[in-house]
Amino acid sequence: xxxxxxxxxxVARAAGVSPATVSRVFNGxxxxxxxxxxxxxxxxxxGFAPNRVARSLRKxxxxxxxxxxxxIENPFFTSLARGVEDxxxxxxxxxVLCNSDEDTDKERRYLEVALGEQMAGVIVAAASQDETDLxxxxxxxxxxxxVDRRPRDAEVDAVLVDNHHGGEVATRHLLQAGYHRIAxxxxxxxxxxxxxRLAGHRAALRAAQGGAAAADDTYVRxxxxxxxxxxxxxxELLALPEPPDAVxxxxxxxxxxxxxxxxxxxxxxxxxGVLSFGDVPWASLVRPSLTAVELPSYExxxxxxxxxxxxxxxxxxxxxxxxxxxxxxxxxxxxxxxxS
Amino acid sequence: xxxxxxxxxxVARAAGVSPATVSRVFNGxxxxxxxxxxxxxxxxxxGFAPNRVARSLRKxxxxxxxxxxxxIENPFFTSLARGVEDxxxxxxxxxVLCNSDEDTDKERRYLEVALGEQMAGVIVAAASQDETDLxxxxxxxxxxxxVDRRPRDAEVDAVLVDNHHGGEVATRHLLQAGYHRIAxxxxxxxxxxxxxRLAGHRAALRAAQGGAAAADDTYVRxxxxxxxxxxxxxxELLALPEPPDAVxxxxxxxxxxxxxxxxxxxxxxxxxGVLSFGDVPWASLVRPSLTAVELPSYExxxxxxxxxxxxxxxxxxxxxxxxxxxxxxxxxxxxxxxxS
DNA sequence: CCTCGTGGTGAAAAGGATTTCACACCGGTA
DNA sequence: TACCGGTGTGAAATCCTTTTCACCACGAGG
Numbered sequence: 156x157x158x159x160x161x162x163x164x165x166v167a168r169a170a171g172v173s174p175a176t177v178s179r180v181f182n183g184x185x186x187x188x189x190x191x192x193x194x195x196x197x198x199x200x201x202g203f204a205p206n207r208v209a210r211s212l213r214k215x216x217x218x219x220x221x222x223x224x225x226x227i228e229n230p231f232f233t234s235l236a237r238g239v240e241d242x243x244x245x246x247x248x249x250x251v252l253c254n255s256d257e258d259t260d261k262e263r264r265y266l267e268v269a270l271g272e273q274m275a276g277v278i279v280a281a282a283s284q285d286e287t288d289l290x291x292x293x294x295x296x297x298x299x300x301x302v303d304r305r306p307r308d309a310e311v312d313a314v315l316v317d318n319h320h321g322g323e324v325a326t327r328h329l330l331q332a333g334y335h336r337i338a339x340x341x342x343x344x345x346x347x348x349x350x351x352r353l354a355g356h357r358a359a360l361r362a363a364q365g366g367a368a369a370a371d372d373t374y375v376r377x378x379x380x381x382x383x384x385x386x387x388x389x390x391e392l393l394a395l396p397e398p399p400d401a402v403x404x405x406x407x408x409x410x411x412x413x414x415x416x417x418x419x420x421x422x423x424x425x426x427x428g429v430l431s432f433g434d435v436p437w438a439s440l441v442r443p444s445l446t447a448v449e450l451p452s453y454e455x456x457x458x459x460x461x462x463x464x465x466x467x468x469x470x471x472x473x474x475x476x477x478x479x480x481x482x483x484x485x486x487x488x489x490x491x492x493x494x495s
Numbered sequence: 496x497x498x499x500x501x502x503x504x505x506v507a508r509a510a511g512v513s514p515a516t517v518s519r520v521f522n523g524x525x526x527x528x529x530x531x532x533x534x535x536x537x538x539x540x541x542g543f544a545p546n547r548v549a550r551s552l553r554k555x556x557x558x559x560x561x562x563x564x565x566x567i568e569n570p571f572f573t574s575l576a577r578g579v580e581d582x583x584x585x586x587x588x589x590x591v592l593c594n595s596d597e598d599t600d601k602e603r604r605y606l607e608v609a610l611g612e613q614m615a616g617v618i619v620a621a622a623s624q625d626e627t628d629l630x631x632x633x634x635x636x637x638x639x640x641x642v643d644r645r646p647r648d649a650e651v652d653a654v655l656v657d658n659h660h661g662g663e664v665a666t667r668h669l670l671q672a673g674y675h676r677i678a679x680x681x682x683x684x685x686x687x688x689x690x691x692r693l694a695g696h697r698a699a700l701r702a703a704q705g706g707a708a709a710a711d712d713t714y715v716r717x718x719x720x721x722x723x724x725x726x727x728x729x730x731e732l733l734a735l736p737e738p739p740d741a742v743x744x745x746x747x748x749x750x751x752x753x754x755x756x757x758x759x760x761x762x763x764x765x766x767x768g769v770l771s772f773g774d775v776p777w778a779s780l781v782r783p784s785l786t787a788v789e790l791p792s793y794e795x796x797x798x799x800x801x802x803x804x805x806x807x808x809x810x811x812x813x814x815x816x817x818x819x820x821x822x823x824x825x826x827x828x829x830x831x832x833x834x835s
Numbered sequence: 836c837c838t839c840g841t842g843g844t845g846a847a848a849a850g851g852a853t854t855t856c857a858c859a860c861c862g863g864t865a
Numbered sequence: 866t867a868c869c870g871g872t873g874t875g876a877a878a879t880c881c882t883t884t885t886c887a888c889c890a891c892g893a894g895g
Contacts, residue, residue: 160635160851162850162851162852163851163852163853164851164852172874172875173874173875173876174851174852174853174875174876175852175853175854175874175875175876175877176873176874176875177852178852178853178854179853179873179874181852182852182853184854184873185872185873185874186873186874187872187873187874190873190874204607204610204611204631205611205851205852206552206611206613206850206851206852207608207611207612207613207852208548208551208552208557208611208612208613208850208851208852209552209850209851209852209853209880210851210852210853211548211852211880212546212548212549212552212850212851212852212853212879212880212881212882213851213852213853213854213879213880214852214853214854214880215880217548217612219608219612221591227567227573227576227577227592228570228573228574228577230568230570233567233568233573234568236567236594237567237568237594240594240596244601249593249604249605249608250593251561251591251592251593252567252591252592252593252594253589253590253591253592254576254577254580254592256580261584264589265589267544268547268559268589270544271544271545271546271547271548272547272548272557272559273546273547273548291544295500382777411777435777436776436777437722437751437775437776437777500881502880502881502882503881503882503883504881504882512844512845513844513845513846514845514846514881514882514883515844515845515846515847515882515883515884516843516844516845517882518882518883518884519843519844519883522883524843524884525842525843525844526843526844527842527843527844530843530844545881545882546880546881546882547882548880548881548882549850549880549881549882549883550881550882550883551882552849552850552851552852552880552881552882552883553849553850553881553882553883553884554850554882554883554884555850
C-alpha cells in the first residue's frame with residue numbers, strides 16, 4: 156500500500172550512510188562489506204527500486220534497446236525478435252519492440268523516441284531504403300545495427316541475408332525438378348531484398364540457358380510483400396496465354412496469397428511448382444509439401460544483438476556487415492511437374 | 496554532424512528568452528505569438544529535440560505505454576498488439592512491446608522496467624493468473640489494464656473474451672453437424688481461459704444430453720496452448736479404444752498440432768470434426784475448410800488501449816470489465832462426419 | 836489618480852540517481 | 866616521528882526539463 160516512491164536518500168538515511176554510498180552498493184563501487192549489507196537490508200525493508208529515469212538522465216543512456224521492425228504480424232520478424240531478446244536476456248538490457256508497419260512516418264517517430272529516450276542502442280529493419288534516416292542516431296553516437304535490410308548510405312553495422320544466393324538456389328531447384336516456365340514474384344522495386352532475390356533468380360535461369368541471356372520479364376512481377384499482393388500477382392500470371400508452370404515467390408506472406416490464387420484456379424503443387432523465399436508460417440505443418448528457402452530469422456536477430464552489444468562495449472571500430480546464408484528446405488515428397 | 500545535444504537552454508539563448516518560455520512553447524503554455532515564433536525558429540535552426548528522459552523525470556511520468564504479451568509468435572497477440580498501437584496512434588503516446596514468453600520471471604522483469612521507467616500505463620496479458628503481481632504498479636497508481644486474461648485478485652480494468660459462450664457455441668456447432676463423440680483439448684489447468692472454454696464445452700454437451708450430466712472426462716485433455724502440446728494431446732485421443740469423431744481445440748496453435756496429428760493418422764476434416772477457438776493463422780487461406788470461433792483480437796487491443804487512455808485521463812473511478820463476444824466463423828462447405 | 840486584476844515572463848527549485856572531488860583515516864616505510 | 870599511498874566516504878555538482886512563485890507592466894474601473 157506504499158504509494159510514495161522510495162528514493163536513494165530514504166535508503167541512505169535508514170542505513171545511516173550517504174546517498175553516494177547507496178549508489179555505490181547498487182553499482183559495484185567500493186564499499187565496506189558491513190556497510191553494504193546494512194544498505195541492502197535497508198533497501199529491502201523499504202522496498203526500494205531504483206528510478207531508472209533519473210539514472211538514465213544522469214548516465215545519459217538508458218538500459219533499454221529498441222528493435223524496430225516493419226511488420227509485427229509477419230512471423231519472420233517475430234522470430235527475429237526472439238533472437239534479439241534471447242541475446243539481450245543475458246545482459247541487463249531490456250528490449251522494446253516497435254512496429255513501424257512499413258510506414259516511414261511511424262518509423263521516424265519511433266527513431267525519435269529512441270533518441271529522446273536515450274536508448275542504449277537500436278536494431279532496425281528499415282521500412283525504406285532511402286527514407287529511413289539513421290543520421291540523428293549515429294550523430295549522437297547511439298549504436299545502431301541494421302538487420303535484414305540496410306538503409307542506403309548509412310554508416311552502420313548490418314546483418315543481412317544472402318538474398319542473391321537464396322534466389323539462385325531456389326530457382327535452380329525448380330529447374331532441376333523439371334519445371335520450364337518459371338515465374339518470379341518479388342517485392343517492391345527499389346527494395347534491396349526484392350532486387351537481390353530477383354537477381355539470383357535470373358542468374359539461375361541464365362545459367363540454365365547456357366548463357367543465352369535473354370532478359371525476359373514476361374514472368375516477373377513486383378508486388379508488395381503482402382498476402383494480397385501475392386495473390387494478385389499470381390492471378391495475373393495465371394491469366395497469361397502461356398502461364399508459368401512454376402513460381403519463385405520472394406517472401407512468405409506473398410506465398411500464402413499465391414497458394415490461394417492457385418487453389419482458386421484449381422492448380423495446386425506439385426502440378427505447379429511453388430518455392431517460397433522464407434518459411435510459410437505453419438504451412439509446413441498443415442501442408443507439408445512445400446519447399447522453401449529457409450531464412451535464419453532467429454540467428455539474424457541474435458547476431459544483430461550480439462553486434463550491438465559489441466558496439467556498445469566500444470569494441471570494434473570499423474563498420475561490420477555480416478551475411479548469413481539461407482538453406483533450402485526440401486519438403487516435397489513428390490517433386491516435379493506432371494509429366495506430359 | 497552535430498554531436499552535442501541541444502538543450503532547452505541553447506534554444507532559449509538563441510531566441511533571447513528564458514528556458515521556461517521555451518518549455519511553454521512546446522507544452523502549450525501561454526506565450527505571446529511573436530515570441531513563440533522566434534522560439535520555434537531557433538529550435539528548428541538548432542535541431543532541438545526535447546530530452547524525453549529529463550521530461551519524464553520531472554513530470555514523474557513518461558509518454559510511453561507498455562504492452563506485455565506472453566507469446567509474440569502467436570498471431571492472436573500480434574493482432575491484439577496492432578489494436579493497441581492503432582488506438583495509441585491517435586495520441587502522443589508510443590507503445591513498446593514486451594514479450595514475457597509465458598515466463599513469470601521475464602514478466603516480472605518487464606513489470607519492473609515499466610515501473611522504473613515510469614511508464615504512463617501498462618496493458619498486460621498475464622503469463623500467470625496467480626504469480627503475476629500487479630501490486631507494485633497499482634500501488635504507485637500506474638494505470639493498468641488486463642487483457643485476455645485477468646490475474647486473480649488484481650484490482651484493475653480488464654478486457655476479456657466471452658470464453659464460456661465461445662466454447663458452448665463451438666461444441667454446439669459440432670453437435671449440430673452430426674458428431675457424437677466430441678473431445679476437448681484445452682489449455683493448462685488453472686488458467687481462466689482454459690477453464691472457461693472447457694466449461695462452455697461441457698455446458699453444450701450437457702444440454703444435448705438433456706440434463707443427464709454425466710461428467711465424463713475421457714475425451715478431455717489439458718495441454719499447454721502450443722503446437723506440440725496440441726499434437727501430443729490429439730495423438731493420445733486417437734489412441735483411445737473408441738477415439739472421438741470430433742474435437743474442440745481451445746486455441747489456435749494447438750489446432751495446428753491437432754491437424755498435424757490427424758494428418759499423421761490419415762484422418763482429416765471433415766471426416767473428423769475440428770473446431771478451433773481462435774483463427775488458425777493463415778490456414779483459412781491455405782486450407783479454407785476449417786470452422787473456428789473467431790476472436791476479436793484486434794478489438795481486444797483497441798478496447799484495452801481506450802480503457803487505459805480513459806483511466807489515464809482520470810476519468811472513471813470504478814474498476815471496469817469489458818467482455819467481448821466471439822463469433823463462429825463457419826467455413827466448411829461439406830460439414831459433418833461421413834455418414835455410416 | 837489610485838487600485839485591482841490579469842496575463843506574460845524569468846529565476847530558481849524540484850525531480851532522483853551518478854560521479855567528481857576533497858578529505859579523513861589507516862598502515863607501512865624512511 | 867614524519868611522510869606517503871591507498872581506500873572508503875560524503876558533500877555537492879550534474880544531467881535537462883517542468884513548474885512554482887514572484888514580479889512587472891498594462892488596462893480597466895472606481
